[in-house]
Amino acid sequence: GNTRKRLIDILSSHKDTYVSGQELSNMLNISRSAVWKHMNELKKDGYQIEGVTKKGYRIINSPNDLSASALQWDLKTDWLGQEIVYKEQVKSTQLVAHELAREDAKHGTVVVAREQTEGRGRMRRYWDSKDGLGLWFSSIIRPMYIEPKRASQLTLVAAVAIADCLSKKGLDIKIKWPNDIFVGGRKLAGILTEMQAEQDFVQYIILGIGMNVNHEIEDLHDSIKEKATSLFLETREKMNLNHLLDQLLEELELKYEMFIEDGFHLFKEKWESYAYKIGEWLQVKTNNTWDAKVIGIHEDGALIVTDRQDQEQVLYSAEIIW
Numbered sequence: 428g429n430t431r432k433r434l435i436d437i438l439s440s441h442k443d444t445y446v447s448g449q450e451l452s453n454m455l456n457i458s459r460s461a462v463w464k465h466m467n468e469l470k471k472d473g474y475q476i477e478g479v480t481k482k483g484y485r486i487i488n489s490p491n492d493l494s495a496s497a498l499q500w501d502l503k504t505d506w507l508g509q510e511i512v513y514k515e516q517v518k519s520t521q522l523v524a525h526e527l528a529r530e531d532a533k534h535g536t537v538v539v540a541r542e543q544t545e546g547r548g549r550m551r552r553y554w555d556s557k558d559g560l561g562l563w564f565s566s567i568i569r570p571m572y573i574e575p576k577r578a579s580q581l582t583l584v585a586a587v588a589i590a591d592c593l594s595k596k597g598l599d600i601k602i603k604w605p606n607d608i609f610v611g612g613r614k615l616a617g618i619l620t621e622m623q624a625e626q627d628f629v630q631y632i633i634l635g636i637g638m639n640v641n642h643e644i645e646d647l648h649d650s651i652k653e654k655a656t657s658l659f660l661e662t663r664e665k666m667n668l669n670h671l672l673d674q675l676l677e678e679l680e681l682k683y684e685m686f687i688e689d690g691f692h693l694f695k696e697k698w699e700s701y702a703y704k705i706g707e708w709l710q711v712k713t714n715n716t717w718d719a720k721v722i723g724i725h726e727d728g729a730l731i732v733t734d735r736q737d738q739e740q741v742l743y744s745a746e747i748i749w
């Protein structure tokens with residue numbers, strides 16, 4: 428609950444010093460034995476805590492395993508993920524997030540699960556979400572005022588945030604239209620945006636992101652072994668899921684605020700700079716099959732291409748042979 432959250436805040440801001448049980452008891456307004464109980468709970472979560480007589484407590488290491496308390500440890504956001512709902516196993520974090528949003532969950536609430544048994548992609552496609560290997564999370568976004576039309580831009584904004592975050596790790600990230608995150612020609616992450624809206628008013632948006640992190644090849648579902656990848660497969664390094672999610676949430680919050688304040692134009696260019704196969708000729712299937720060169724993205728998320736006659740075409744849902 429709230430006390431635990433404050434305890435973690437206090438300890439994480441005193442990383443290099445000891446905080447005594449008495450000080451903690453005063454700051455949190457709980458008994459010393461209650462402090463001690465909380466400390467034991469943190470140990471169960473995987474925190475390494477050093478307790479020194481007459482000095483107090485100090486946390487040496489935050490856990491590798493995904494947990495709400497470990498996610499909070501280093502999270503430097505103002506609102507995104509400040510409420511974390513952590514689950515071991517769910518059908519889909521989207522479903523949980525929708526439920527919470529209907530029950531008035533706060534803007535920025537994030538639902539994270541170790542495992543999804545019915546993870547989903549767009550158009551009810553399947554999303555492989557193995558236990559403890561990736562990040563499967565849904566953020567509840569309540570825009571103060573944005574039209575449903577602009578809400579769909581949020582998916583593109585999120586793709587740019589993810590791309591920026593991972594590029595900082597030296598990965599060569601591409602965004603494959605509309606919103607697949609690609610590395611080395613394989614899918615690393617996907618985004619699913621769902622919204623609850625009236626005619627001209629968005630009640631809430633559920634921004635779902637799935638990212639393969641510590642998967643070895645054999646951990647990927649057979650149906651995607653040939654076309655998917657994970658951060659481990661790309662970098663040969665196992666990552667701490669808590670740290671990675673913190674970094675993603677920080678980037679997403681920053682980009683969301685830029686989008687709300689300055690609009691979409693900055694993101695259009697950024698998106699295009701990451702666009703998979705931009706400037707290349709591909710084939711598109713509509714009634715017939717024709718050649719198209721990827722030029723960029725339209726404000727509303729459509730893909731802009733030119734055909735062999737040099738005519739610009741705007742694609743909304745055409746089948747592209749990548």
Ligand code: BTX
Pocket residue numbers: 518519520521543545546547548549550552553554555556562563564565607614615616617618619635636637638639651654655656
């Ligand atoms: P999408 O429809 O673009 O992608 C789904 C397709 O991607 C599948 O048909 C399959 O071919 C392939 N695929 C399935 N699982 C994986 C995987 N783990 N890695 C790479 N490729 C895969 C993309 O949909 C949106 C995915 C959003 C997932 C998040 S996880 C948290 C939240 N909860 C939930 O149920 N969905 C979202």
